[in-house]
Amino acid sequence: MGHKLHWREKKTVSLRSGGLCPVPPPWLCSQLQEDRMGTDMAAPGQPRCTSYDAIVIGAGIQGSFAAYHLAQRRRNTLLLEQFFLPHSRGSSHGQSRITRSAYPQEHYAHMMPHSFHLWQQLEDEAGIPLYRRTGLVVLGLPGDPKLEGCRRSMGPDAVLDAVTLAQRFPGLRPRPGEVALWDRSGGVLLADRALRAVQDAFCRRGGTVRDGEKVLRIDPGAVITVTTTAGLYRAPRLIIAAGAWTNAVVAPLGLRLPLQPLRIDVCYWREKEPGSGGAVTPCFMATGLPYAPHGIYGLPALEYPGLVKVCYHHGSPTDPEERDRIPSGSPRPHVSLLSNFISSYLPGLEPQPAVLESCLYTNTPDGDFILDQHPKYSNIIIGLASQAMGSNWPQWWGSCYAS
Ligand SMILES: Cc1cc2nc3c(=O)[nH]c(=O)nc-3n(C[C@H](O)[C@H](O)[C@H](O)COP(=O)(O)OP(=O)(O)OC[C@H]3O[C@@H](n4cnc5c(N)ncnc54)[C@H](O)[C@@H]3O)c2cc1C
Structure with a gap:
């Protein structure tokens, strides 16, 4: 079975690197759980149906944390994922995400201290670093609503003068008149590691992961039945954290x-002079640029030595099943926009990307989270992390799901 082999390989790597504690691989978790859990007798020729306290659809960062919090509350929980783990088809893959307190919305800024605390707890349990504090610079023109919102939520001391900015971020060349704010709590979340750590912590608490199983059908009721490509599962509670596939999953409901x-x-953009500082710079966000209205953000070199990650905070509408179907030769306007930005703000980087990868955002109309019950079936919860913020609070969010 592909996914058993895959998880064995993954454990070997993590143990050899002295990383995560040994835990039973998810397929073994599944079998142990089935021995322990109610497995309803099936009629001959019918698939067996296994019962849980809760089922979570989607093993991205949101669903994995929801499952973890349920298991922490001693709920027998099944985490279902359509792809074999780890995968790079959704929104949670990759080595790095920015975490920050600098938000224009004060309520998000106020949630961050607790969020950092929860990351710290997971880090302690995993025994490996999941977060690297680098600080974060927010750059923009006075009067820009996002910049002013961040300035309000961070307080007047957050403003950096030009000399200090040049010391902390020598490679960054702001335009005349721009203001820089300093978020000392900002940094890089080691995303793939964090995802694996929470899935392992879930398994250690007796949770069951079934990857490579796509949910095909949900039959609501006091006890919900979930049919996947490989089995039938029942639980009184269902959480849907399917990211860009959310509408495909909820449409039949x-x-x-x-x-x-x-x-x-x-x-990812290469340093012109290797070792010139890309690896030790803070994270940054540039807001209010006329040619990049959704903003640009960057992180120090991490994934690839000497390559700094700088991205536009927006993308092209897509169907998650068709993400990579881009006709050859079609223009990449967001890459051109980033090249312009690099030439003027980060002249120490080559203005053509050295590596180009893909990922998915799923935007809500107002850019905020969705976390709610299904209007008709109150035991079905739907959650979605809009835009590039879902890595900041998945633990907080997961605990809301579970409560
Ligand atoms: C390039 C990029 C940069 C980002 N940067 C930041 C950042 O700096 N800071 C920040 O806070 N956030 C950032 N984000 C956002 C954050 O990564 C996402 O909000 C978060 O990962 C979303 O997680 P999720 O679990 O909701 O979605 P996903 O990771 O997509 O998980 C959904 C899962 O559901 C599974 N699924 C769907 N349908 C089914 C089905 N029928 N059956 C079984 N499984 C199913 C999918 O396969 C998928 O694994 C960034 C995102 C991207 C793409």
Whole structure:
């Protein structure tokens, strides 16, 4: 079975690197759980149906944290994922995400101290670093609503003068008149590691992961039945954390949410002079640029030595099943926009990307989260992390799911 082999390989790597604690691989978790859990007798020729306290659809960062919190509350929980883990088809893959307190919305800024605390707890349990504090610079023109919102939520001391900015971020050349704010709590979340750590912590608490199983059908009721490509599962509670596939999963339940999946160009830019500082710079966000209205953000070199990640905070509408179907030779306007930005703001980087990858955002109309019960079936919860913020609070969010 492909996924058993895959998880064995993954454990070997993590143990050899002295990383995560040994835990039973998810397929073994599944078998142990089935021995322990109610497995309803099936009629001859019918698939067996296994019962749980809760089922979570989607093993991205949101669904994995929801499952973890349920298991922490001693709920026998099944986490279903359509692809074999780890995978790079959704929104949670990759080595790095920015975490920050600098938000224009004060409520998000206020949630961050607790969020950092929860990351710290997971880090302690995993025994490996999941977060690297680098600080974060927010750059923009006075009067820009996002910049002013961040300035309000961070307080007047956050403003950096030009000399300090040049010391902390020598490679960054702001335009005349731009203001820089300093978020000292900002940094890089080691995304793939964090995802694996939470899935392992879930398994250690007796949770069951079934990857390579796509959910095909949901039959609502006091006890919900979920049919996948490989089995039948029942639980009194269902959490849907399906990211860009959310509408495909909820449509048969009579819902159509106003979501827009976007294909994001994830670009990495080479230092002109190797070792010139790309690895030790802070994270940054540039807001209010007339040619990049959704903003640009960057992280120090991490994934690839000497390559700095700088991306546009927007993408092209897509269907998650068709993400990579881009006609050859078609223009990449967001890459051109980033090249312009690099030439003027980060002249120490080559202005053509050295590596170009893809990822998915799923935007809600107002850019905020969705976390709610199905209007008709209150034991079905639907959650979605809009835009590039879903890595900041998945633990907080997961605990809301589970409560
Ligand atoms: C390029 C990029 C940069 C980002 N940067 C940041 C950042 O700096 N800071 C930040 O906070 N956030 C950032 N984000 C956002 C953050 O990564 C996402 O919000 C978060 O990963 C979303 O997680 P998710 O679990 O909701 O979605 P996903 O990771 O997509 O998980 C959904 C899962 O559901 C599974 N699924 C769907 N349908 C089914 C089905 N029928 N059966 C079984 N499984 C199913 C999918 O396969 C998928 O694994 C970034 C995102 C991208 C793409």
